[in-house]
Structures are given as C-alpha cells and as structure tokens.
Amino acid sequence: MLLAGMLVAWRVLSGVSGTSDAKQPPVETSEFAQNVIFRNKPVLVSFEAEWSGACRKVAPVVQRVADSVDGKATVFVVDIDKCPEVAQKYGIRNVPSLMIFKDGEVVETVNSADENTLRSRLLAHAG
Numbered sequence: 001m002l003l004a005g006m007l008v009a010w011r012v013l014s015g016v017s018g019t020s021d022a023k024q025p026p027v028e029t030s031e032f033a034q035n036v037i038f039r040n041k042p043v044l045v046s047f048e049a050e051w052s053g054a055c056r057k058v059a060p061v062v063q064r065v066a067d068s069v070d071g072k073a074t075v076f077v078v079d080i081d082k083c084p085e086v087a088q089k090y091g092i093r094n095v096p097s098l099m100i101f102k103d104g105e106v107v108e109t110v111n112s113a114d115e116n117t118l119r120s121r122l123l124a125h126a127g
Contacts (some may be wrong), residue, residue, distance in 0.1 A: 029083045035076065037104045042073045042125035044110075044118065047087060047097040049080050058096045058113045065118045072126045100125055 036043050046062045048055040059077075066075035080087035080095060090099065090106065098110040098118065102125045110121050 029085045032078070032083065032086050036101050039074060039101070040103065042107070042122055043101045044069075044073065044075045044122045045099050045101060046075070046077045047080050047090070047092045047095055047099070048077055049095045051081075052095045055096045058098075061113050061115045061118065062096075062098075064115055065122065068119055069122060069126075073122050075122075 036045060044062070044065065046055075046058070048059070062075060062077065069075065078086055080092055090097075096113070098113070099106050100108040100110065100122055107125055108121060110118055112118065
C-alpha cells in the first residue's frame with residue numbers, strides 16, 4: 001500500500017505524472033509551496049503522523065480518493081513530524097487533518113473521512 005510507512009516528509013498520491021512512488025526522496029518543507037500553493041487545480045492535503053492510529057485508518061480512504069481524481073485534482077500527504085513548519089503554519093493540532101487548497105489558499109477544511117464526501121468536496125473546487 002502506498003501510504004504505509006510514511007517514509008517521506010510528504011509525497012504525491014495523484015496528479016503529477018511519475019511521482020507517486022512511496023520511495024521518492026524526502027522533500028524539503030520549502031517545496032510545499034511549489035507543489036501545493038502554486039497549483040492551479042485543487043489540492044487535498046492530508047496532514048498525518050506515522051504514530052497515529054486514526055491516520056492509518058483514513059490512509060486507504062485518502063488513497064482511493066487520490067486514485068479517483070487523477071487529472072482533476074491532486075492529493076498530498078504531509079507528515080507533520082517531518083514538516084512541522086507547514087503543520088504550524090496551517091494550525092494543525094490534530095491528525096488526520098484534511099484541507100483543500102486552491103490558488104494558494106485553503107478553501108475548505110473537510111471534517112469527514114467518508115470517501116464520497118472527500119471526493120465530492122475536492123471535485124467541487126475543480127469546476
């Protein structure tokens with residue numbers, strides 16, 4: 001499973017050709033802006049932590065959403081322990097936390113781990 005292990009600080013789950021490999025090298029926090037903020041399509045960011053049981057439960061849901069929206073939106077996972085500056089900037093206090101970004105701004109915080117709800121909220125910002 002792609003999300004198992006959280007081996008990198010953050011990684012792409014969908015939307016960028018050829019980069020959905022869980023073994024890609026760690027990415028610096030400074031690259032968050034390039035890969036999330038400067039995208040012109042919606043981005044779902046799942047803020048997670050390796051030690052969190054709740055994150056392990058939501059991970060397969062996030063993965064299925066990523067697989068189903070490829071090309072219309074992008075999905076990223078951010079490990080809050082490896083990117084604390086990003087987590088702090090967005091006020092992440094609990095994990096998992098799910099935020100949708102568009103045009104550099106947080107447009108929605110999703111308070112549901114239901115697959116259909118996540119997908120529909122993300123795609124609502126694609127139009």
